[in-house]
Amino acid sequence: MEERREVDIQVSRSRAVDRLAANLGLKKMGTHFFCPGCQPTARGIPELVIKEGSFQSFRCGAEGDVVGLVKLAWGCDLETAIAWLEKETASEKN
Numbered sequence: 001m002e003e004r005r006e007v008d009i010q011v012s013r014s015r016a017v018d019r020l021a022a023n024l025g026l027k028k029m030g031t032h033f034f035c036p037g038c039q040p041t042a043r044g045i046p047e048l049v050i051k052e053g054s055f056q057s058f059r060c061g062a063e064g065d066v067v068g069l070v071k072l073a074w075g076c077d078l079e080t081a082i083a084w085l086e087k088e089t090a091s092e093k094n
Ligand SMILES: [Zn+2]
Pocket: 035, 036, 037, 038, 039, 057, 058, 059, 060, 061, 062
C-alpha cells in the first residue's frame, strides 16, 4: 500500500495526468475524458474528470486514484497498474 501511495504522489506532483491519460488511450474532449468503463466507444459527451491524481466518472460513478484509472482503462490487476505507472513516471524525468 505504501508503494501505491508513492506512485500516486509522484503522478500528481509531476502534473502529468493529461499525458498519462493520453498514454492510457483515453480520449479527451474539452476538459473531460471519455470513461473507459462506461464510454469505451468515445461517443456522446465525455463524463470523466481527472484532477490532481484522482478521477471520477459522472456517468457510471467510477472513481479513484491514478492506479485505479489504469486498472479501469486496461482491466488489469493492481500489480500491473503500479508497474506501468512506475515506468511512466520514471521515463518522465528524461
Ligand atoms: Zn464511467
